[in-house]
Amino acid sequence: MEQETERLVSGAAVTGDTEEQAADAALRPKRLAEFVGQPKVRDQLSLVLAAARMREAAPDHILLSGPPGLGKTTLSMIIANELRVPIRITSGPAIQHAGDLAAILSSLADGEVLFVDEIHRMSRPAEEMLYMAMEDFRVDVIVGKGPxxxxxxxxxxxxxxxxxxxxxxxxxxxxxxxxxxxAHLEFYDAADLEHVVNRSARLLGVRIVAEAAKELAGRSRGTPRIVNRLLRRVRDYAEVKADGTVTLEIARAALDVYEVDERGLDRLDRAVLHALLKLFGGGPVGLSTLAVAVGEESETVEEVAEPFLVREGLLARTPRGRIATAAAWAHFGLSAP
Structure with missing residues (x-):
């Protein structure tokens, strides 16, 4: 089964690939002024941090929500940099016992930032301990068992x-x-993603023309992590097949090799739409039937492919099943029945 982290157009971070993780880290902005996009969140966060610095106190606890790949981890590191304090990074799945959380909290320095990714996946005992730690800066450590x-x-x-x-x-x-x-992070518009592409290209030493940057931005699903990933793959293609300069023709040829079309759809997305249109006449069709038709698990189709297809207006969920929209028929150059 194809996992989400293996897809070039997935917003999820790649795990287990140290080279890919290092490349992502190198492209992260370090200051709030360098952060592209999310103007409302940036302005609000700037006020929160400026007020905390004026009071010389730790700011309020901050919750960042939104789809993967939009900059939540980057913003957490920026917060620590702006406050000039260290940051401790962990994740909800790693905190399964109250003792795990107590060990982390007890080792924090004064004013330190604790970043918990996927915080909704913490265990219930750890959550209950976190309530008191956030509000009273105190935890009760249980010693012994029973009476x-x-x-x-x-x-x-x-x-x-x-x-x-x-x-x-x-x-x-x-x-x-x-x-x-x-703060809730929204998907980026094409203009902001072009800024992301050009900034990342400068950091990577990649020569890219404006038309190619616009092409990459248009195929990246509104997600900076995806546009950076596409840029690295297009750079590889340009270095191997051409003189290293990313032109519009090179960008299109490279993205054709990696099966990312002009709307950012990849092989799995197109397989789902193709089955829905060609095999089932546009639907409605049940999720499990659609998954069998494309050779994937139902969870993969529902959680990996469908969110973007629905957001793009290519697929709709109805009580009777999944149906293709007029935009899906037009995307494949077909006439709706």
């Missing part, structure tokens, strides 16, 4: 928790209410 167990209060230095989530609806209300500032 003889005792709670030892442990005072914590003031710190700032930055939580990131792709599914804010799964956060319990008590946890969500303890964040003093909540």
């Amino acid at each position: 003889g167990a005792t709670a030892i209060p442990l005072e914590l230095p003031p710190f700032t928790l930055v939580g990131a989530t792709t599914r804010s609806g799964l956060l319990p209300a008590p946890l969500r209410d303890r964040f003093g500032f909540t």
